[in-house]
Amino acid sequence: MSEKSPLLHYRLTSSTGTEPRDVSKHSRLKAGRGGRRDKKKTGPKLGVLLGVVMPTLLSMFSVVVFLRIGFVVGQAGLYQSIAMFLVAYFIITMTVLSVCAISTNGALDAGGAYYMISRALGPEFGGSIGIMFFFANVCGSALYILGLVEAILSSFGVPVDGVANLHQVLPSGYWWSLLYGTVLLFLCFIVCLVGAHIYAKATFIIFIIVTTVLASTFISFFIVRPVVVILPDSSGLNGTGLSTANYSGFQLHTLESNLLPNYTIDYTTGTMMSFATVFAVMFNGCTGIMAGSNMSGDLKNPSYSIPRGTLAAVLTTFITYNLLSLLAAWSCDRRLLQRDYSFLGDINIWPPLVTTGVYSSTVSAAMSNLIGASRILYALSKDNLFGGVLSVTRKTSRNGNPWASVLVSWLLVQVVLFAGKLNTIASVVTIFFLLVYAAVNLACLALEWASAPNFRPSFRCFTWHTCTLGILGCLVMMFFINAIYAFASIAFMLLLLMLIHYLGPISNWGYISQALIFHQVRKYLLLLDVRKDHVKFWRPQVLLMVANPRSRIGLMTFINDLKKSGLYVLGHVKLGLLDGLPSDPLQNSYDSWLSLVDHLNIKAFVNLTLADSVRTWSSEPAFYHRLRWNEA
Structure with missing residues (x-):
């Protein structure tokens, strides 16, 4: 493997099917027999x-x-x-x-x-x-x-x-x-x-x-x-x-x-x-x-x-x-x-x-x-x-x-x-x-x-x-x-x-602004103390399960108006298991969901999950410590 070849293709590429295997094979070939020839031609x-x-x-x-x-x-x-x-x-x-x-x-x-x-x-x-x-x-x-x-x-x-x-x-x-x-x-x-x-x-x-x-x-x-x-x-x-x-x-x-x-x-x-x-x-x-x-x-x-x-x-x-x-x-x-x-x-x-x-x-x-x-x-x-x-x-x-x-x-x-x-x-x-x-x-x-x-x-x-x-x-x-x-x-x-x-075109280099935002958000999330909760500062935190977003646009915008600066999570469960799949099938869908959120101008998180049933997914622990939806 060459120094610049990806260390892991599983779940890191947006491709599906057998394409990641082909990419990995290409990387090995490039670092193998052909690597010596390329290095001789243009190597520093x-x-x-x-x-x-x-x-x-x-x-x-x-x-x-x-x-x-x-x-x-x-x-x-x-x-x-x-x-x-x-x-x-x-x-x-x-x-x-x-x-x-x-x-x-x-x-x-x-x-x-x-x-x-x-x-x-x-x-x-x-x-x-x-x-x-x-x-x-x-x-x-x-x-x-x-x-x-x-x-x-x-x-x-x-x-x-x-x-x-x-x-x-x-x-x-x-x-x-x-x-x-x-x-x-x-x-x-x-x-x-x-x-x-x-x-x-x-x-x-x-x-x-x-x-x-x-x-x-x-x-x-x-x-x-x-x-x-x-x-x-x-x-x-x-x-x-x-x-x-x-x-x-x-x-x-x-x-x-x-x-x-x-x-x-x-x-x-x-x-x-x-x-x-x-x-x-x-x-x-x-x-x-x-x-x-x-x-x-x-x-x-x-x-x-x-x-x-x-x-x-x-x-x-x-x-x-x-x-x-x-x-x-x-x-x-x-x-x-x-x-x-x-x-x-x-x-x-x-x-x-x-x-x-x-x-x-x-x-x-x-x-x-x-x-x-x-x-x-x-x-x-x-x-x-x-x-x-x-x-x-x-x-x-x-x-x-x-x-x-x-x-x-x-x-x-x-x-x-x-x-x-x-x-x-x-x-x-x-x-x-x-x-x-x-x-x-x-x-x-x-x-x-x-x-x-x-x-x-x-x-x-x-x-x-x-x-x-x-x-x-x-x-x-x-x-x-x-x-x-x-x-x-x-x-x-x-x-x-x-x-x-x-x-300019969209690059895949990564943005330092996202890393800085994550660092600050994590720091402030750790400052949230459940022991200091008070009813007068209560906010609605809503989880909306959406099976087909095309038919639920009105409901999504309604909940967005209802939440009043609270936590709003759009959830979607795709039935199936990850075992045996070459990559995560939800990765391409995730970009489409984010584009929909931007288009509707709603302030919501998107949570897509691959599980064998909706009940199995709902029993898993909620994310983000205190930032979780209200349970009845």
Whole structure:
């Protein structure tokens, strides 16, 4: 038997006759001889390192670590920079705990966070959050492409003012930047189009490069002597001459001057910075925690790989970011940090090495978000939540790669590239990711509160407190960054939720709302004490036995008007015995009775029973403790 095959068909299917046996036989055949062939064809191959740790690290080690660490420290100061990292990593740590709990609860299919949320909270909430997560990955991929274009133009672009060096040959400007971004995005698209395994191999090479660059960066802080750095021409704002700043090495007065915030105008966008805008840019270096879970459909063992790989990557990036912030504040002039975002290359023992690291990490992060967006879109199309709108994205190659979803994701990323600047879309990307993280925490919180018997994760380092703190942290930071964007994103999510609720197909995933209602009803039923009954609070509790509902509609509606907020039970007994039957013959009838109750708009429970006689059934104990019909 395979992991995803049903454990029990008896009484769990709506079929009758011998069909459940056929289904069981089909499941055994699928897990038997044919299972090996299917696994060889489309089976996941990636482990913890290649499938989770490397994609997560490279998605987090991207624009921020090489191009924005000086921006954060220069604008916010060391104290507020560390505070930002603590707040950001507190939020994502709470989210990672929820992700680990859900991912270790059972089989995890393609779609990552979308699959977790939709199977926990139902199709409406899961589908709306899935679309938001898809757009978050699309915008994130565009953000990293724009960061890469910025890095390329910083090294090889022709200056707006001044004399160009021999290597500065690329024309600058909005349309030229859009062209460069389009070419780079197309290269990422080709890699993702080939498949996840080629992406994993490329990730391994890039990971070695980025690790080497980070090692050289740390070493450079200790061995490079003080030097005067010529700032980029675009950072001079209204200045006409060459601007310079100092790399002083480890000096106490340099550290003291960089402790407090000093928000100025961002030289790439011309807008005034604040704590919220700087946090929005910085938080993009923490949004890669889902890179591993997005690859869940390509992992050997998602329940084993995702918790270990994600936690290891989060801890590594937190230590690296804080060490880089401390070293930059201790050795670099404030003007250098604010006016030269690529200062790490200027003070490196071999500047081209940092340039290589910037290019490699941003390309990897862009590919990670692009392939993650395609997997989410493919999972949405498979679930058929939007009817035929996403049917075209279900097409896959022979090895199972969803090339149609990759194509659609690539086209949408191309549209976002028209934003032009990295800092322009940073707030939008951050709010999208924060909303998704809040939904993941909400899914885990709902499962924990519902006390669902099927929620037994092997990862136990979480409680409802961590889920609640994660939700509150995400919502607070969303509105702190940009209240308008936060309201708009939530309104868009609610609109999608309503569309799926009224237009989407009925799913058999289960609804967490039903589990929560059952949990609360059971709790209040236990509070009902028969010793506290009083005649003045008596309510009629009626059992109406109905043989043929077609001829008893008038009686059913009359009793409904008579009951006056009491208990009303519609009973029906089908003569026969369950012994020897392959399934419960009343299951299909039960849906029809519930539809009739909804159509007549009566408030009644339905109790259908299979018994050898009505007298035998009536002698059985009534259900629900005190909620039973009155006996004469």
